[in-house]
Amino acid sequence: MNEMDKKLITKVLTDVAKEFAFMFADQILEEMETVPPYIRAEMSFSGYYSGKVSMVCPEELCESMMNNVLGIDEEETDIEVEPKDALCEFLNIFCGNFLTALAGVEPIFELNPPFAEDISAEEWEKLKQDANFLELSLDDYPIFISVEYKQE
Amino acid sequence: MSVNILIVDDSKTVRAVIEKTLQLSGIQIGNIFHAGNGKEALEILNNNWIDLVLTDINMPVMNGIELINEMNKNEIFKTIPIAIVSTEGSQTRVEELKTKGVKAYLRKPFTPESLRNLIIEILGVTGNE
Numbered sequence: 001m002n003e004m005d006k007k008l009i010t011k012v013l014t015d016v017a018k019e020f021a022f023m024f025a026d027q028i029l030e031e032m033e034t035v036p037p038y039i040r041a042e043m044s045f046s047g048y049y050s051g052k053v054s055m056v057c058p059e060e061l062c063e064s065m066m067n068n069v070l071g072i073d074e075e076e077t078d079i080e081v082e083p084k085d086a087l088c089e090f091l092n093i094f095c096g097n098f099l100t101a102l103a104g105v106e107p108i109f110e111l112n113p114p115f116a117e118d119i120s121a122e123e124w125e126k127l128k129q130d131a132n133f134l135e136l137s138l139d140d141y142p143i144f145i146s147v148e149y150k151q152e
Numbered sequence: 153m154s155v156n157i158l159i160v161d162d163s164k165t166v167r168a169v170i171e172k173t174l175q176l177s178g179i180q181i182g183n184i185f186h187a188g189n190g191k192e193a194l195e196i197l198n199n200n201w202i203d204l205v206l207t208d209i210n211m212p213v214m215n216g217i218e219l220i221n222e223m224n225k226n227e228i229f230k231t232i233p234i235a236i237v238s239t240e241g242s243q244t245r246v247e248e249l250k251t252k253g254v255k256a257y258l259r260k261p262f263t264p265e266s267l268r269n270l271i272i273e274i275l276g277v278t279g280n281e
Contacts, residue, residue: 069169080168089163095239096239096260097239105244107242107244108245109240109242
């Protein structure tokens with residue numbers, strides 16, 4: 001991942017996290033402790049650029065995000081929304097805003113619906129060595145982001 | 153006058169946020185209906201009186217543009233105001249949607265105030281906060 005993409009990803013993620021989830025994005029200075037399960041969300045897009053966006057984080061972050069977005073108290077238990085859905089929507093909003101930041105407001109993009117799945121602790125550990133992923137923090141949780149794209 | 157609103161989005165999170173915003177908006181809301189895609193939305197439109205449709209664009213099964221095209225084929229549905237709530241940032245697409253009768257466009261992430269103002273503007277109702 002080149003430095004320009006890293007800067008753009010960081011800026012868009014910071015803005016979307018603040019406006020959508022009331023969360024603060026930051027650089028990671030030292031390794032953060034996490035507990036499984038871990039969730040990977042992904043979506044693809046096509047148009048002026050085609051590619052895919054992925055985010056991976058502990059499920060705890062998805063839960064915290066969902067609680068923030070919906071204004072849920074910790075005691076509330078009758079919630080129909082799944083934490084994974086909150087991450088998928090965060091990814092969806094990030095993707096749309098990233099593409100505008102990258103390509104401007106003229107091109108039309110087709111965004112495919114995001115999906116989320118559990119990943120193992122081993123896969124999570126491997127991400128730390130993966131140069132395609134940028135690691136940032138959202139509040140007290142780490143999140144890995146990857147954007148792959150090519151001009152059509 | 154209370155208004156019935158149909159929210160069309162494949163994300164339950166977004167539908168829940170919009171519903172919560174509507175309930176806190178001070179606007180007199182009647183019933184709020186949820187649909188996960190355009191096909192589900194058409195079923196709800198066939199069976200209920202709807203005053204406003206808030207729809208996403210990118211959805212599985214039937215997307216927001218296909219939903220708008222279907223609504224425009226029906227003499228009653230084409231009179232229902234439609235607002236887009238989407239992450240879509242293309243001005244070209246927004247202009248294209250306006251030619252199909254879309255009344256307003258709200259980009260995600262949105263603030264509760266912007267959603268409330270959009271509904272007030274489209275329906276000409278007032279918020280009683």
